[in-house]
Amino acid sequence: MKVKDCMCTQVAWVTPQDTLTNVAKVMQTNHIGCVPVCKDSQKICGIITDRDIVLRAVATGKNLAQTMASEIMTQNPFTCKQDEDMQQAQNTMTQNQVRRLPVCDNEQRVIGMLTFGDLANNGQKIGQQQVCQTVEGICNCNGQFKNAE
Numbered sequence: 001m002k003v004k005d006c007m008c009t010q011v012a013w014v015t016p017q018d019t020l021t022n023v024a025k026v027m028q029t030n031h032i033g034c035v036p037v038c039k040d041s042q043k044i045c046g047i048i049t050d051r052d053i054v055l056r057a058v059a060t061g062k063n064l065a066q067t068m069a070s071e072i073m074t075q076n077p078f079t080c081k082q083d084e085d086m087q088q089a090q091n092t093m094t095q096n097q098v099r100r101l102p103v104c105d106n107e108q109r110v111i112g113m114l115t116f117g118d119l120a121n122n123g124q125k126i127g128q129q130q131v132c133q134t135v136e137g138i139c140n141c142n143g144q145f146k147n148a149e
Contacts, residue, residue, distance in 0.1 A: 001126060003089050004082035006119070007103045007112035013038045016045060016070035020057050023048055023069050034100045034113075037073045042109045044102055046073030079104045080114060086126055089114055094133075097140070 012030040014023050016037055026035055027050055037046035048069055056072040057064060079102045080089040089101060093114075103112035119126065 001086045002082065003080050003084045003086060003103055003114055004112070006086060006121075006126070007082065007114045008118060009112045011036065011102075011110055011113050013042060013110055014048070014069050015039070016068060016073070018069045020053055020062070020064040020067045020069065020072065024050075024053060024064065034115075036077070036102045036110045036113075037069050038110055041107070044077065044079065044104055044108055044110050046070070046075050047077040047100075047102065048073045049100075077102060079108070081105075082111060087130070090119070090126075090130065 012026050012032060013036045014026055016039065018026075018037075023035060027033060033050040035048055036044050037048060039045050046069070052072055052074065053064070056062075057067055062071075078092055078096050078098055080092060082103050082105075093099070093101060099116045101114040102110050103114055105111050
């Protein structure tokens with residue numbers, strides 16, 4: 001099975017100059033927890049999750065209306081190609097503990113997203129055991145939690 005058989009093709013994205021308030025609105029409007037950050041021609045340069053906004057901006061006291069996406073985005077995110085085998089994409093997700101992979105064309109333009117949900121929705125085709133192993137690998141935290149005191 002190929003990534004193109006599982007991925008979502010409707011992708012919202014933001015620019016590096018967008019404020020975090022706008023990024024959060026894009027997430028809210030589209031019911032998503034992650035957006036690619038794209039330069040000209042929808043070429044990916046980063047990625048922002050809802051968790052990034054909380055930990056890198058809210059928790060550090062940044063003004064969301066004045067902070068740009070480029071200030072907190074993860075640069076050079078892991079990506080995959082639409083013709084890539086699902087096993088390879090799942091390995092990328094597991095090895096790097098990422099829940100979402102932007103799908104890019106040969107010019108690094110975002111053409112889709114592959115998410116946890118896509119794996120779950122295609123579990124019958126991918127194989128339930130393989131999906132479970134991927135989810136387990138992505139979520140592995142080695143039982144370590146840190147409490148703020």
